[in-house]
Amino acid sequence: MTAAEILFPGTLHMNELSVVRVDLTAPPLSRIAEAILPELSKNFERASAEVVQCPNLTLSPFNLFSEGLSGDENVFDIGDLVNVVPAMKREKIYDMKDLKKIIASDPLHVIGPCAGPYPSIGVDSENVVRVKMTAAGDCIENRSKTFTMNESTGECVHVSMPDDETRFSLMANFFTCNGQTGKVLKIVCEVRKGPLSFTACVQEALAKSFGSEIIALGGVMFVEKGKAKVHVFKPNLAKKPLQSEQDFEKIMIHFIEVTPPSVGLGCIVSYDPGLNLRPHHFHMYTDHNNQGGHYHNDTEPETIKYTGYFSVAKNLFKVDQTHCDA
Secondary structure, eight states: OOHHHHHSOOOOOGGGSOEEEEEOOOOOHHHHHHHHHHHHHHHEEEEEEEEEEOOOTTSTTTOOSOSOSBSSOEEEEEEOGGGTSSSOOTTOEEEGGGGGGTOOOSSEEEEEEEEOOHHHHSSOOEEEEEEEEOTTSSOEEEOOEEEEEOTTTOOEEEEEOOTTOOEEEEEEEEEEEOOBOOEEEEEEEEEEOSSOOHHHHHHHHHHHHHTTSOOEEEEEEEEEESOEEEEEEOSSOOSSOOSSHHHHHHHTEEEEEEOSSEEEEEEEESOOSSSOOOSEEEEEEOSSSOOEEEEEEESOTTTOEEEEEEEEOSEEEEESOOOTTO
8 A cells, every 4th residue: 555545545536516507409419510611721720520330349459348439328427626626626536437336337448648557656747548447346357547746857657557457546538339340520730730639620620509508529549740739737736726727837837848659548528518527637647658648739730640430429417526615
């Protein structure tokens, strides 16, 4: 047992926390593709959006447990940024096995970003989740990776999660499904000419096209060319409360560049109906040099090439909502 586990032994049970379910009416993928293309073209020299059969995501560079992104598609927004700013809420330890108490998917494939399991890692970290579970929980496969910073060298350090470590801290944005093959939305963007990141651009395009209609996408983002800008947590985090998200960026995180090919997993939500939802959140990873972290943008706009494959969620769940004035 680590020292962190002694200090923070408890794990919250999601089924005992506030859970808000929003049933979504997903428009056809073809309608989404047609609607977002004009906005994508404003930010990238070359952009396309179309409906295709999902490629086999068990293959490199994705290396997921699921071939596809279809079957009982859901997006989970767990926790809030207020769990981080102004101070880390160490008691916010969750377990993704509890997702089975909210939905009955079998098998349950979970992908997406979260903060790493502080009790077992001992430092704050960025986690990119690739997990497969049965409904009964008697079989768990885990290819999740956590990323942090080596304080001496400033280099990215990764830890592969064992099958039985399904905890995470602070906040998460997960896409879940049965992992079936099916049709997906394919978005390709090359040569960034505007300021928006790939995920921010897709989110803004959805927001402008669909207004207060909630469109929630989950899936994978492949960076074939160009470096991605990500952050990892610094080991020596600030002891004093932070005043803003700007303080968070200056004091608590360390930026690095991830070399291609790299993959991002996460969710994009077009509209927040007052649940403190994150509009877009992706974590990156590589299997060739074990780099990764929280995605911000790219650093080589003249060569960047993104390819995304997304499914549309039928339900959105907000778990453990914390109001900003709490």
